[in-house]
Amino acid sequence: MPGNHGSTAQESSHQEILMIEGMRCGSCAIAVEALLKKQPGVTDAAVNFAADVAMICWDKDKPRLASLQQAVARLGYRLHDSVDPDRSQHQANMARKLLQRRLAVAVVFGMWSMMPALLLYLAPLGAVEPGMLWPLAVASGLFAVPVLAYSGSHFYRVGWRTLMAGAPGLDSLIFLAVLAASAISVWQLTSGNHHVYFDAAVMLITFQLVARLLDTTVRRRASEIVRRYLQEVPDEVTLKKPDGTLEICAARDTQAGDRVILRAGEQLALDGRIVHGQGQADLSMLTGEHLPQPLEPGAELLAGCQLVEGEVELAITAGIGQRRIDSLSRSISALLSRKTTLQRLTDRIARILLPVILVAAAIAVCLALFQGAPVPEAAARGLAVMIISCPCALSLAIPLVITMGHAHMVNNGIVLRDPAAMEAAAGVGAIIFDKTGTLTTGMPTVSSVAPEAPWHKNTLLQLARTILGESSHPVAQGLWAHDSEQLPGTTGGTRESVAGAGTRWVCGADTALAGRADWLREQGINVPFTEDTGMNIHIAHNGQYAGKISFEESLRPEAGPTVRTLIHQGYAVYLLSGDTRNACLKLAERLGIPGKHVLSGYSPEAKQRFVETLEKQVNAVFVGDGLNDGLALAGARLGIAVGSAAPATGEAAAVYLTESIAAVPATLQLAQRARKLMHQNLFWAISYNTLVIPLAVMGWIQPVIAAIAMSLSSLCVLLNSLRMQNRLPGTAAEDSARITPSVSPA
Known part of the structure; x- marks a missing residue:
């Protein structure tokens, strides 16, 4: 996940990653972040809704976790001192299902609420008898009740919490707009009038639920990261008890100082130091080293590494939570808590937009009253400002591009x-x-074969295959993958592998060696002194040097x-x-x-x-x-x-x-x-609000038209986002030469 490399969070001397349970949207994260920043001792905080994590920073004394938990609890969320990916995944699934139910209710009952509202719109054309206008308005309100009471309930709770936290955002605006539309509509009905705005409130809630579901579908995938990362390591070890007996037990039940046994082909679950034994380990999982590395007593071996050859006894140096791989996971969580440029820009716009819209609505009401308009009409003008300027298009600008582009990608x-x-x-x-x-590919291939007389290339390769047999060592596998015309190696005889040195093959009176040059010399073989660059194995047969096979990594x-x-x-x-x-x-x-x-x-x-x-x-x-x-x-x-x-x-x-x-x-x-396209959508959403707010303040736009205009602005964003699915001209491979590397699409 791209990082905010210039954030103040990185400049603080201390930081810690915490998990937040119960967040349902970006507004939740904004409120929690604003609250955490106000806590004593906290110099900075960053909350990532996608990963359910918060990064708090401090300079001197670490803030008390209990105090932070109490503060966050006042907003209705729970703060944990450790990241639990399973809990985060469960929360993500529950949130998605709840959003789907709320949207289903909003769509079904919203359509029924819109039907009588549509007849009310057609009333000036004589499509409805005057005596049916008030009953139609009541019917529109009754069908809107499930949407207002159930589908929109989350917006009210979060909107109120963010207002109380001093960090109002999109949910606060939705809460106020729906409340105003409902209050004015009920007032009109009790006064015997049919000018109601339930349909506008329903449309507002439905559009926001669609945007929230799109955003959640894509963003909540980040909760998988740490869980998948840790699943790469086994959760069991072979424990050696003080009496020498072996027992398979869970890695979390061990502690530093316990002894564990690691055999060839097994992966280590805990960090440890080798006490007895030798072998070769594949460290590529954590280091990227493509060749197995020799291990001797005293060597460190980290969780996630695999023993290729030999058998070793280790003393555990770090248990669950303290391993190197745990540290890497925490570092990734810290990176995920950072915000990108567009995320920060959208947050700032949402925070600025609410007071601007509320001030504009108040000005519209005052202007209408000053012009002599009746109170209901003045209130409707203020409501129109709130509805038409509600940033639905802003909330859809980013998720729509992501969703449309995802399938195409x-x-x-x-x-x-x-x-x-x-x-x-x-x-x-x-x-x-x-x-x-x-x-x-991670598997070496034969680059050159240098036989000594009387050996030839094919017979030397055949001898090497015979010596190494079906070893799991990458060099052996590279030999077998080599495309040559010689017969396969002999499968008989016995083989003895010396970890980190080589292999001895004995069959009757024949003895052959394959391995490092210095090891062959220790066995009495006269190996020529040549510069060894990269991967090489030297071959000897019955005490005579037979040649060298060189390998290179396969591109x-x-x-x-x-x-x-x-x-x-x-x-x-x-x-x-x-x-x-x-x-x-x-x-x-x-x-x-x-x-x-x-x-x-x-x-x-x-x-x-x-x-x-x-x-x-x-x-x-x-x-x-x-x-x-x-x-x-x-x-x-x-x-x-x-x-x-x-x-x-x-x-x-x-x-x-x-x-x-x-x-x-x-x-x-x-x-x-x-x-x-994201920048175009954001530009359109901001330009739309800049244009329509003055028109609504002047009273030129009614609430119903405002709801339609708000929907049209979202439609424009949708149509622009559909361009993400335009086919690339030709295949990706053919087009690669036409990409301009340094031109900003903005």
């Missing part, structure tokens, strides 16, 4: 995870690619064309990885990425820091795959995860490409189009 293999990605693509000047799993077929296209368009392309410098430079050379743009050996936190540093100079996109990229993907202005990404990575990214990185250019093009 899916058809192009692009899944939108975060609405803010739409605005993030404008003015992008740099694209940062992760290496392993993004540009490469994805689309990686080269995509990177070259982006460079040709003028983007600055970076390679950012946790892998070694040599491996990164070799890959960059094959792709045409300049060496000064190659960053190697970066941890997840370091990746995110680099992304933020770069974005101070130029708007950047981060494209990654793998759990170790989650923090950078969530913190980047625009995070893109590719097809093979782990579920957690796909959720942490703002955009998920189901196919490959070949869709990156099309993603930027579609996102730029969306941001352009």
